[in-house]
Amino acid sequence: MVKAIQIGLGHWGFSWSKEVIPKVPTIEMVGYVDTSLDATARVQTELGIDPKLCFASLDEAAKHTDAVLAICTLRTEAHYPVVKRCLELGYNVIVEKPFTTTIAQGKELVALAKAQGKVLMVSQNYRHQPAPITAAELIAKTTFGAMNMVSIDFRRHGPSQGYRYWDMPDPLLADMSIHHFDLMRYVLNDEPVRLSCRTWNPPGSPFHFHPSGAALIEFSKGTMVSYRASWMNSGPVTPWAGEWVMDAAEGQIHWTSRDHFREKSGPDIVTLQKLDEKPTPLKLDAVKFPDRTGTLNAIASVIETGKVPVGFSSGEDNLGSLALVQTSILSASRGGDWTEISEVLG
Template sequence: MTAGTSGPLRVVLVGAGGMGKAWLATILADPAVELAGVVDLDLAAAEAALVAAGVPHVATGRDAVEVAVRTGAQAIVNVTVPQAHHPVTTAALFAGFPVLGEKPVASTVAQGLSLAAASEVTGQPFLVSQSRRYNVHVEQFRAQAAVLGDLGSLSTEFFKAPRFGGFREEMAQPLLVDMAIHQFDLARYLLDAEPVSVYCESWNPSWSWYGGDASASAVFEMSSGARYSFVGSWCAPGAETSWNGAWRLSGADGSAVWNGDDAPVLDAGGVPADAVDPGEGIAGSLAAFTAFLQEGRPFSGEVHDNVLSLAMVEAAVESAATGARVLVDDVLQRAHEQALAEEQRDDVAAALKGWPSVREALTR
């Protein structure tokens, strides 16, 4: 499952919006990657992005597979809006292209399950860029976790006051849906455990400039028995935390804290292993994708693994709406039923039906 080349990995970038431009700069800066084309439904936007980046002669188009075939690309980087993740990635996988996609894996867990099955059917990898895993301090914090003995609790405080304008200020759950997946995904990674259940409350302070709930508090039971707690707000001016949040991890043999920006601090007797620098943000994610395809190195965001991070978001939103504790397996089961009802491809539907259970399919 490799690109089969010793030279730079030729990729087509899909999406020329704000994040697309960030990925464009990252691709151009990576000597192990070569930009084959840029795709956007707004062709003028794709062309303008290339001109601004100083590479006006790179191929453009409105269809990712067509441009990838025309340019001899070897992989596709999908940076479209979440609603387009499923159709763009599905088409790419069935055309024989590995895909690196922006988070979330898809708009819904059901679509994420469809993409996991599509990856199985095609044999093509779909990797999701959870870019906040690519941070040397995260790796140091994870190494510290390994010397704390049995882990009892992990917590994140996240308080920011961004004024985005646009769609985020109109969402029903802007904090949980658009931001918290970063912290939820890191919690899985740091605890090396999967979500079992969640109780969540969300609300909107009187001074909020968001239409939906900009504040939330959630407690997850994890498969290890540990609890992960998240409290945050996107309308909290003053004493703001890092965009990564402020973290505390407690175990039988001590604790570790991380302010989200600087090196984490360990208060325990053990000596953690040296942490490997994975690169920073989307640059680290892109480098890992290339190394996965060309050298077979591990990548932590394979689609099956990543779906559980989105399931944490859906479970938290459901809990906030119902006022009840929500089992993640119930969310997964309903998503599986929805995926089967919505699936347009018989081969993907057959793969979904063949799973012994959703959780087993995602974690095997």
């Protein structure tokens, strides 16, 4: 068993407490931390958590528990100071995305984790689904030869779908596209080199900042990714991972993932279409620990065994996904100018 504490019990943190942590049998919770008395009271009353396991500060929890893992589920701006303190206290850490608000902060935390000999993981939960796992395996096997072009579409209409973060800076690129950017790197097993990005805010939009964008991203092996996404699209809703068409020399791989919306859900889908032939759907194996349970189970396994699995989203690995976010924002601020990833990543 991996003994853990959770820091951050707000709206999303409570979701972790209720829906994620109980489903990972190797996790033993020994503490819950939040400065809000209402938040700690909620886990006590709604989840039956012993009040003795609830603490108002991280340092207090550290004194009274023997946890080895910190599950950090706070607002983004709190990630850096809290994760840093967790590492200083000797915890292994899993933190929600986005990892940090700057590359410099991320690099500092990665270096600190290495110095402390601890595991630092970012919960990129979209990796832990049948379709992207299968797509990554197909690309690794060069199923249809060299990859040429990838097209990704993500469509949602925030005003009619319960979206509420109208004043969030970069609601598309920083909050949503981080998932798609991370999947690009994971599935292609490649790193981006440069990109051109434009964002905009449609007339009548309740968003204070740009909810729509388009980008062309060049990867080191020559693959070009065309990415279109919006929180203000009135067309058919896509699955959360978007709709992917991956074009290679001898055929295409079509896939979608995380298809749930308003109490309706559908399976992940992967379809192969060899050049000049009809599309063939693949039967996908179920994932034992999907989505967020997959990320939590992954770090628990690494702590227990010391073995890092393929596709593990370490803090160091996630710097590449964070760099894609920051570079796309920078390019958009320049009116879509081609911008090198190295300018941001260093």
